[in-house]
Amino acid sequence: MSTSLAGFRVVLASPDFTLRVVVGLCAVSVIIRTLELLARASLFGPQGSLSWKLVQELCPFECPPWFTALCDGRGLLAVLIVRLAASAGLLVPARPFLLLACLTIVALSSLMLNLRMPVGQDGSDQMNVLIVLPAWLAILCGQDLAKIAVLMFIAGQGSLAYATSGVAKLGSPLWRSGEAIPQIMSTLAYGNGLAARALCSSLALRRTACWSVILFETCFSFSVLAGPHGLLGVLAVGLLFHVSCAILMGLNCFLWSFLATYPALIFTSNYLFHLLHTIGKTGG
Amino acid sequence: MSLGTVGLLILLAVWFVLSVLNQFGTRSVDRLRRVDPLQLLPLWNFFAPHPGVHDYYLLYREESESGELGSWHLVHPTQSRSWTSCLWNPDKLGHKTLSDLTQILAGYQDSSLREGPSRMLTLPYLVCLNVITDARPHSRASVRQFVLARKRGLVSGDELLPILVSDLHRV
Numbered sequence: 001m002s003t004s005l006a007g008f009r010v011v012l013a014s015p016d017f018t019l020r021v022v023v024g025l026c027a028v029s030v031i032i033r034t035l036e037l038l039a040r041a042s043l044f045g046p047q048g049s050l051s052w053k054l055v056q057e058l059c060p061f062e063c064p065p066w067f068t069a070l071c072d073g074r075g076l077l078a079v080l081i082v083r084l085a086a087s088a089g090l091l092v093p094a095r096p097f098l099l100l101a102c103l104t105i106v107a108l109s110s111l112m113l114n115l116r117m118p119v120g121q122d123g124s125d126q127m128n129v130l131i132v133l134p135a136w137l138a139i140l141c142g143q144d145l146a147k148i149a150v151l152m153f154i155a156g157q158g159s160l161a162y163a164t165s166g167v168a169k170l171g172s173p174l175w176r177s178g179e180a181i182p183q184i185m186s187t188l189a190y191g192n193g194l195a196a197r198a199l200c201s202s203l204a205l206r207r208t209a210c211w212s213v214i215l216f217e218t219c220f221s222f223s224v225l226a227g228p229h230g231l232l233g234v235l236a237v238g239l240l241f242h243v244s245c246a247i248l249m250g251l252n253c254f255l256w257s258f259l260a261t262y263p264a265l266i267f268t269s270n271y272l273f274h275l276l277h278t279i280g281k282t283g284g
Numbered sequence: 285m286s287l288g289t290v291g292l293l294i295l296l297a298v299w300f301v302l303s304v305l306n307q308f309g310t311r312s313v314d315r316l317r318r319v320d321p322l323q324l325l326p327l328w329n330f331f332a333p334h335p336g337v338h339d340y341y342l343l344y345r346e347e348s349e350s351g352e353l354g355s356w357h358l359v360h361p362t363q364s365r366s367w368t369s370c371l372w373n374p375d376k377l378g379h380k381t382l383s384d385l386t387q388i389l390a391g392y393q394d395s396s397l398r399e400g401p402s403r404m405l406t407l408p409y410l411v412c413l414n415v416i417t418d419a420r421p422h423s424r425a426s427v428r429q430f431v432l433a434r435k436r437g438l439v440s441g442d443e444l445l446p447i448l449v450s451d452l453h454r455v
Contacts, residue, residue, distance in 0.1 A: 036374035047418030049381045049411050057407055060321045114323040119384035120377055126326040130303075133324075134296060141288045149289075153296045157303065157326065164307045164328040172333035183337035186437025188361055189379040190336070193438045243370075250369035250376060 015147035018267040019135055020093075022154060022260050023103065026131045027090035029124055029256035030106060034084045036253075043120075044076055050120055052076075058118035071116045083109040100139050107136040123161070124253035130157045131260055148271065155268035158261030159221040162238075166217030175214060178207035190249040216241060224269045231269050235262050299324070338434040340382045341444060344416040346425035347452055356431070359419050385411055386432065389448060398448070408432070408448060417455045427452050 012018050043050045052071045056063060069075045086105035089098065110129045114121070131154055138150040169175040174183070185196035199206040216237060223234035239262075242255040305313055306325040316325065343356040360378055369375075385408040389398060396402050403409050416430045430450045436442035 032372070036372070036377060039374040040377050043377060043381070047414055049378065049385070049415050051411070051414055054407060054411050054414060060318075111322050115321060118321075118323075119388070120381035121323065122376070122380055123326075123328065123330055126323065129324065130326060134292075134299075137292050137295070141286065141292055143286060143289045145285060146289045146292050149293050149296055153300060156300050160300075160303060160307070161326070161328040161330075165330045165332060168329040168332035172335075174335065175332060180331070180335045180337075183437070184331060184335050187337060188339045188364060188437065189376070189383070191365075191437055196438055246370040250365050250373040252370055252373050 012263055012266045013270055015144050015151060015267065018151055018263050019138065019147050020099075021263045022131060022151070023090050023099075023135050025256055025260035025263070026128055026135075027087045027106070029253045029260065030087040030090075030110075030128055030132070031084060032256065033125065033128070033253050034080055034087065038077075038080050038084070041077060041080075044116075045073070050117060052116070055116075055118055059115060063115075067112075067115075070112060076116065079109055079112060083113075096139070100136075103132065103136040103139060107132045122251075122253070124251070124257040127157070127161070127254075127257040127261070130154065131257070148267075151264045151267045152271070154261050154264040155224065158258065158265060159224065161258070161261075162217045162220035166214055166220065169210075169214045170218060175210050178203065178210045181209045181213070182206050185248065190251075192248045195248050213241075224265060224272065226269075228269070228273075231266065235265065238262065336383060338436055340379070340386055340447075341433045341435060342382065342412055342415065342430060343433065343444075344419060344428050344430040346421070346423050347427040347429070348423060348425050353429070354423060354425070357419070357422060359416055359430075382432075386434070386447060389432075403448070404451065409450065412448065413450060413453060417453075426454055428455050429453070 012021070037044075042048055045051065046053065052068070056068075056071070063071070070079055082105060086102040086109075089102035090106065092098075094102070110125075110132055113125075114129065117125075134150040134153050138146040169180070172180065174180045182196055182199035185191045185199060199209060220234060220238065223231050226234060239259065242251075242258055245251045246255045302316065302325055306316060306327060307329070339361065341358065342360040343358050345356045346354045348354065360382060361375070363375070365373070365375065389406065389408040392398055392406070397406055412430050412432055416428055429452050431446050432448040433444040433446045435444045
């Protein structure tokens, strides 16, 4: 167990390799999401709820004709297909220039989609942008220090996401009373009838469910300081949490987007541990 | 250390600080959000403090040539989530879009934008009208009315509560 743990830590001690793992996991989320957008391309059409002629009202500036061409009809379809191919390219252990090319396409198309979809995006889209864009800039820089900084940034965003979500739930009477999860589980969009009925039948069960989520999310940010065993334990709980959210709530892309931050968290934890160790030695 | 790396370090530090500030709902942060059309500043308060406990429904009905209003037809949602949604869930796009539009509607400070005639110029109204215009006709009627409604979920057995009711529109 400890040998495999040590091996795991050594592998994720390389910023270059870790960044590739992070980008690869994020690419899975981008691929699924892009395929889903392609499967619902009619929503982006002239009569859809994401019709460009309507949602562009939320765009804060006048869009140039070339951008409008990319946002509408065949232009958008082409963007999504190129994005799909480029994100698939991120899963292949390719040469650096190919990785950079794929990452450039995914990063720029992410920014474009953020403008194209002022509504309809979710937290996994946000996390994907926060991974892909800095990773692209780090690979453009090419220096290890840039990759280390980006991994720390991604780990920071992951921790911030859990902490904010946990603290916001802690401040909510509906969450504290244990009523939030059964009510969410009762919806068609994010719910599950079986889970809703099970939770509604037991006050202890729904309080345990709500408080487990609150405690896990609130304490998650401290996992970087929990040491290698502690961190892996917290990440295992995190994996279980996201798999449950995917199964019960249909949050399929969240699983991959948030899982992508985990190698960055392991790297950051290792890096801080070695840094403190070195400072301690120098001081001693 | 190259100039590019120094620039990246500064950018990441500023980006992270602004991301942290964005989690607080203060007025200055609201200003910050308005200058972020690329949505680079995340908001991480998933399902909290007020979790979404409603489903949103878009329905329409037709008015016959004699002026009689027909029954309501559901446009969204059209089907329940399947067990495969843990891997493949394209329908969440439609759900999230309708939910976001409802949030936009709820966010209008001016109540006339939610209830008066000027509501017809709002984005949620125009999007719903756009969608029902294209919905499958159930008669030869060319006049339609839509309603955007919400309902609590599967267990509680709530009734549909209208949020936005349209005028009659020729389509």
